Amino acid sequence: MKFSPLLTELIEALRCLPGVGPKSAQRMAFHLLERNRRGGAVLADALQQALDKVGHCQRCRTYTEQDVCDICASPKRQASGVLCVVESPADIVAVEQSGQFHGRYFVLMGHLSPLDGIGPADIGLDQLQRAFSAGDLKEVILATNPTVEGEATAHYIADMANSCGLHASRIAHGVPVGGELESIDGTTLAHSFAGRKRVE
Amino acid sequence: MKFSPLLTELIEALRCLPGVGPKSAQRMAFHLLERNRRGGAVLADALQQALDKVGHCQRCRTYTEQDVCDICASPKRQASGVLCVVESPADIVAVEQSGQFHGRYFVLMGHLSPLDGIGPADIGLDQLQRAFSAGDLKEVILATNPTVEGEATAHYIADMANSCGLHASRIAHGVPVGGELESIDGTTLAHSFAGRKRVE
Numbered sequence: 366m367k368f369s370p371l372l373t374e375l376i377e378a379l380r381c382l383p384g385v386g387p388k389s390a391q392r393m394a395f396h397l398l399e400r401n402r403r404g405g406a407v408l409a410d411a412l413q414q415a416l417d418k419v420g421h422c423q424r425c426r427t428y429t430e431q432d433v434c435d436i437c438a439s440p441k442r443q444a445s446g447v448l449c450v451v452e453s454p455a456d457i458v459a460v461e462q463s464g465q466f467h468g469r470y471f472v473l474m475g476h477l478s479p480l481d482g483i484g485p486a487d488i489g490l491d492q493l494q495r496a497f498s499a500g501d502l503k504e505v506i507l508a509t510n511p512t513v514e515g516e517a518t519a520h521y522i523a524d525m526a527n528s529c530g531l532h533a534s535r536i537a538h539g540v541p542v543g544g545e546l547e548s549i550d551g552t553t554l555a556h557s558f559a560g561r562k563r564v565e
Numbered sequence: 566m567k568f569s570p571l572l573t574e575l576i577e578a579l580r581c582l583p584g585v586g587p588k589s590a591q592r593m594a595f596h597l598l599e600r601n602r603r604g605g606a607v608l609a610d611a612l613q614q615a616l617d618k619v620g621h622c623q624r625c626r627t628y629t630e631q632d633v634c635d636i637c638a639s640p641k642r643q644a645s646g647v648l649c650v651v652e653s654p655a656d657i658v659a660v661e662q663s664g665q666f667h668g669r670y671f672v673l674m675g676h677l678s679p680l681d682g683i684g685p686a687d688i689g690l691d692q693l694q695r696a697f698s699a700g701d702l703k704e705v706i707l708a709t710n711p712t713v714e715g716e717a718t719a720h721y722i723a724d725m726a727n728s729c730g731l732h733a734s735r736i737a738h739g740v741p742v743g744g745e746l747e748s749i750d751g752t753t754l755a756h757s758f759a760g761r762k763r764v765e
Contacts, residue, residue, distance in 0.1 A: 367658060369629045371615045378611035381604030383596045384589065391655055394615070396583045398628060399674065402616055404581030409612040411578035412597070415571045416605050419598060428598060429569045455591055458567060474599065 446503035476514040497529040646703035676714040697729040
């Protein structure tokens with residue numbers, strides 16, 4: 366004997382969420398049915414709405430329900446001439462929260478990963494090439510993750526930018542502010558020493 | 566700047582799931598939008614369907630989309646005269662998998678917890694009292710969880726059963742089969758010694 370058909374279906378469907386196994390899915394289904402039917406209804410509706418309407422921005426590829434996202438639609442951002450390349454829409458939020466960047470973004474939605482069959486076209490580099498060729502950019506800031514794949518992707522895009530006569534820069538690696546030196550890994554510390562700045 | 570309105574709504578809505586914080590909700594939303602739109606659509610539909618149609622069995626209170634669940638609808642189960650009281654519908658599945666029980670169930674959907682304001686009426690004990698008084702039962706097996714609240718609930722129901730002239734029994738506590746003695750806690754071992762059986 367298993368649960369009733371609709372409950373079994375719901376538990377199965379919840380398993381499509383990342384990190385949710387059979388036990389968690391069961392707990393979620395029970396929680397929604399027993400304690401939070403309203404929350405469940407809101408979730409079903411929000412999910413349907415998002416799936417129906419949220420697509421990618423035509424310019425920067427971030428998630429948006431408009432043709433062009435708010436940042437790309439801003440004339441001030443467009444006029445800045447600086448483009449920041451990130452891996453995920455969440456990275457845009459992180460950079461925006463720093464308050465230090467006022468240019469445009471381009472979201473790769475991943476990184477180059479030949480072993481997984483993810484090549485330049487899969488992360489929108491053909492579209493990025495067209496943006497580079499358009500002639501309204503001065504600088505490209507490469508803010509991909511500091512992982513092996515992120516670095517490789519940054520190098521690849523830097524080559525593309527340089528061949529278009531654009532200045533490409535990589536965000537600095539080093540010791541995070543507020544971190545403790547003894548808990549920082551060796552590679553980061555090596556980067557932090559190599560990128561040292563003179564104190565004047 | 567945050568995500569687009571619909572995406573923000575979806576991330577907020579996902580947080581109604583137990584154990585899902587802001588970062589997990591974001592990861593889930595991105596996963597559904599980027600890699601599994603079909604899975605997301607199935608989930609939205611399954612959730613809507615379950616919320617619309619899944620209710621409680623009129624007799625045993627488990628989840629079902631019918632008036633009476635399959636087990637309660639079975640004449641053989643009804644005729645058995647044995648009722649097993651469990652805390653959650655998941656417990657029914659566990660007991661059924663053991664293959665040792667062929668009677669009916671009653672699901673409390675929780676346990677007595679005066680500190681949280683959960684009294685007898687909240688776990689359906691008035692309905693259970695009516696089942697006890699109906700006169701077709703011979704034995705009540707108390708299979709609530711082996712926790713303080715589960716034990717207290719079992720004792721309460723045992724008193725109810727005894728006052729109706731019904732035989733109430735509690736499932737055995739002891740060392741789980743396949744477990745190692747050194748990793749079993751003291752209380753369980755004490756139960757296991759107290760409930761020892763003569764080897765003949």
